[in-house]
Amino acid sequence: MARLVTTSPPAPSPQAERGLGGEVSRPLAEYAASAALALTALLAWEVAAAGFAIPKWLLPAPSDVVAALVASWELIARHTLATLEEVLVGFVASFVVGVALAVAIVRSRVVERALYPFVVASQTIPIVAIAPVLLVWFGYGLWPKAIVVVLICFFPIVVNTVDGFRSVDPDLVDLLRTMGATPRQIFTKVQVPTALPYLLSGTKIAIAVSVIGAVIGEWVGAQAGLGYLMVRSAAQFQTARVFAAILVLSAMGVALFGLVALIERFALAYRRAS
Amino acid sequence: MTAGVPKIELRDVQKAFGLDGRRVVALGGVTLAAGEAEFVSLIGPSGCGKSTIFNVVAGLTEPTSGEVLIDGRRPASRLGLVGYMPQKDLLLPWRTILDNVILGLEVRGVDREAARREALAHFPAFGLAGFEDRYPAALSGGMRQRAAFLRTLLLGKDALLLDEPFGALDALTRADMQEWLLHIWETYRPTVLFITHDVDEAILLSDRVYVLSERPAVVRREVRIDLPRPRRYEVVTTPAFTTLKATVLAALRSRPEPALTLGGGR
Numbered sequence: 001m002a003r004l005v006t007t008s009p010p011a012p013s014p015q016a017e018r019g020l021g022g023e024v025s026r027p028l029a030e031y032a033a034s035a036a037l038a039l040t041a042l043l044a045w046e047v048a049a050a051g052f053a054i055p056k057w058l059l060p061a062p063s064d065v066v067a068a069l070v071a072s073w074e075l076i077a078r079h080t081l082a083t084l085e086e087v088l089v090g091f092v093a094s095f096v097v098g099v100a101l102a103v104a105i106v107r108s109r110v111v112e113r114a115l116y117p118f119v120v121a122s123q124t125i126p127i128v129a130i131a132p133v134l135l136v137w138f139g140y141g142l143w144p145k146a147i148v149v150v151l152i153c154f155f156p157i158v159v160n161t162v163d164g165f166r167s168v169d170p171d172l173v174d175l176l177r178t179m180g181a182t183p184r185q186i187f188t189k190v191q192v193p194t195a196l197p198y199l200l201s202g203t204k205i206a207i208a209v210s211v212i213g214a215v216i217g218e219w220v221g222a223q224a225g226l227g228y229l230m231v232r233s234a235a236q237f238q239t240a241r242v243f244a245a246i247l248v249l250s251a252m253g254v255a256l257f258g259l260v261a262l263i264e265r266f267a268l269a270y271r272r273a274s
Numbered sequence: 275m276t277a278g279v280p281k282i283e284l285r286d287v288q289k290a291f292g293l294d295g296r297r298v299v300a301l302g303g304v305t306l307a308a309g310e311a312e313f314v315s316l317i318g319p320s321g322c323g324k325s326t327i328f329n330v331v332a333g334l335t336e337p338t339s340g341e342v343l344i345d346g347r348r349p350a351s352r353l354g355l356v357g358y359m360p361q362k363d364l365l366l367p368w369r370t371i372l373d374n375v376i377l378g379l380e381v382r383g384v385d386r387e388a389a390r391r392e393a394l395a396h397f398p399a400f401g402l403a404g405f406e407d408r409y410p411a412a413l414s415g416g417m418r419q420r421a422a423f424l425r426t427l428l429l430g431k432d433a434l435l436l437d438e439p440f441g442a443l444d445a446l447t448r449a450d451m452q453e454w455l456l457h458i459w460e461t462y463r464p465t466v467l468f469i470t471h472d473v474d475e476a477i478l479l480s481d482r483v484y485v486l487s488e489r490p491a492v493v494r495r496e497v498r499i500d501l502p503r504p505r506r507y508e509v510v511t512t513p514a515f516t517t518l519k520a521t522v523l524a525a526l527r528s529r530p531e532p533a534l535t536l537g538g539g540r
Contacts, residue, residue: 175364178332179429180354181381189377193368270368273409 060240065247068240075229076241080248082224086142086214087256090149094206097150098157099199105158106165106191123155127213131220145217145225152213156205164198165191197271200264207260211253279346280307281433281465282331282356287340288490289326300326302490303340308433311463315476317522318486318494324469325361327491328435331467332358344433357431357464361438363422365410371421372397372406378429393428399458400424416447420454427458433465440475452478453507460504473526474510477501477518485525495525 042062048054049061056064069076101119105112127148134144168191176186218227226245233241265272289301300323308314316324329335331342333352341348344355357378365374372390379389397403400420410418419439426434439455440448452475459466459479470476476483477499485495499518501509509515 169364171360171362172364172366174329174334175358175360176377176381177334177353178356178358179378179381185381189380190366193366196368268368270370270409270411273412 057237057239060243064240065243068238069244069247072241072244076226076244076248079224079226079229079245080252082228083211083214083218083226083249084252086145086217086225087149087210087252089142090146090213091153091207091210091256093146094150094153094157094210095203098154098202098206099161101154101158102161102165102195102199105162119155119158122151125151127151127216128220131217134217135221140221140223144220145214145222148217149210149213153206153210156209157199157202160198160202160205161195164195167198168194197264197268200260200267204257204260204264207256208253210256211249215249278310280309280343281312281345282467283307283341283343283346284327284331285341285343287327287330287337287342289323289330289335290338299490301330301337302487302492304486304491304493306484306493306496308465308467310432311465312482313459313466313468313480315468315470315480315483316486317470317473317476317483317526318491319488319526320471322486322489323491324486325437328358328360328437328467328469331435332356355431355433357426357429357434359422359426359434359436359439361441363410363418365418365421365425367410370407370409371402371413374410375421375425375428377425382430389428393424396424396428399461401454414447415443416451419443419451423455423458427462427464431464433467435467435469437469438471440472441470448475449507455479456505473519473522477515477522478505478507478510483522485522494528495522497522497525 046061046063049059049064054061060068101115105115105119130151131144131148134147138144138147172190172194173186176190181189214225215227215230218225219231222228226249230242230245233239233245284304284306287301287304288299290297290299292298304327306314306316316327318324326335330337331352333355342352344352349355365371366377369377372393375393375396376384376386376389379392380386384392394406397406400423402417402421402424405413405417410421413421423436423439426436440451443451456479468476468479480499483497483499484493485497486492487494497518501512501514501518
């Protein structure tokens with residue numbers, strides 16, 4: 001559980017996050033160093049596990065994890081789909097809620113004063129503490145998990161998108177006003193495109209933590225999902241299967257992040273064109 | 275003054291701001307006019323309130339007192355009536371050059387494709403041919419200014435406010451751009467109000483030059499530039515030019531006296 005405490009979503013500055021999208025585009029050669037490090041670590045782990053005869057239930061070797069992954073493939077796939085569903089439902093809801101909140105906050109001072117404190121306060125609630133309550137309210141199905149995902153994901157989207165709208169160059173707004181532009185035209189032609197890179201940064205953070213949200217939801221009470229499978233497998237000392245589930249979860253997170261980064265690449269193509 | 279109703283006219287325009295609790299008077303009663311197809315420059319010390327004059331004429335802000343007339347009338351709002359080109363080029367980094375220059379047409383509700391066709395016809399004359407699909411970041415300062423100017427022209431307004439459009443360019447590019455602007459102006463003949471702090475530039479381009487005082491700005495002197503048109507850049511070396519330059523410089527530098535009279539009046 002200690003790991004959970006550290007997973008509360010950060011609120012990084014969009015500037016700091018912007019570089020992440022570029023990484024996808026870099027040549028594979030740049031990953032050579034990290035790949036070599038990972039291989040070395042895995043090899044050391046494998047050798048150590050065999051050399052010191054560590055029991056599988058305590059620390060399975062990488063080969064045991066792969067073996068568990070292959071052996072329980074169907075089981076893991078079924079639970080992966082359950083988790084993926086929770087993640088996607090929660091993420092789409094966070095995106096819609098996040099963008100709507102950001103637009104409302106930027107458009108109205110009253111809404112900002114009324115809502116922003118609660119948006120921030122929502123992040124001080126320990127998700128692990130509120131998840132059991134959601135279980136009581138919504139049962140063992142999809143919804144409590146999706147809600148946990150929303151609670152974690154909407155925040156970086158709101159904060160980044162609000163910052164994006166705030167970064168609009170006032171001179172640009174004035175220029176459009178002198179052209180006779182309506183507030184709606186200023187919004188669509190200047191404010192939205194200015195906020196888009198920030199929105200996408202927030203979305204990348206959100207998608208990266210969305211998987212964590214689903215797993216927390218499942219740990220508290222579920223009948224399916226990788227988090228549920230991990231709890232059950234750990235209880236049965238099927239440690240290799242726990243690791244296999246973690247492996248699949250990471251892969252899911254990385255893949256979803258990569259997808260958003262890819263969308264960003266196309267949406268912000270103008271940045272690379274110069 | 276040209277015959278007929280002036281295109282743009284300011285009558286005793288005053289503008290005061292509240293700044294950090296203090297009242298700052300930017301314009302101390304500015305009266306000036308620009309006629310149909312006339313090129314008029316405003317020259318004055320930096321920070322004297324030239325840009326405030328433009329903000330008032332463009333309708334971004336209302337004068338504290340006085341009147342602004344467009345075509346002899348006082349419209350309810352001046353927004354959208356004149357083409358305004360600010361100091362910064364303000365090209366949208368996410369739009370290609372072609373899509374940047376049609377921004378004004380788009381705002382007016384012109385169909386995108388039609389706007390693009392109209393804009394493309396002007397690209398060669400603006401030295402932008404071949405750069406239609408590039409993004410602003412890929413263009414030089416001079417090209418960006420030409421794109422911003424084309425965007426202003428395409429608004430289809432016959433009165434333009436140009437706020438130090440060449441201020442950020444190096445001397446060589448600047449001279450090229452001035453000659454180019456002369457040519458463009460002679461082709462399209464819009465009414466132009468032009469802000470600069472470069473005396474040569476003001477005389478080279480203008481029919482008349484208003485010399486403004488320090489803040490709060492008032493018109494200190496009006497100088498008619500009767501150099502023949504079409505003009506070439508070489509005109510800057512002629513004796514007539516030098517005489518005009520001496521007049522404008524003298525008006526710019528005659529600081530203490532008018533400033534004192536002003537101070538007494540306020």
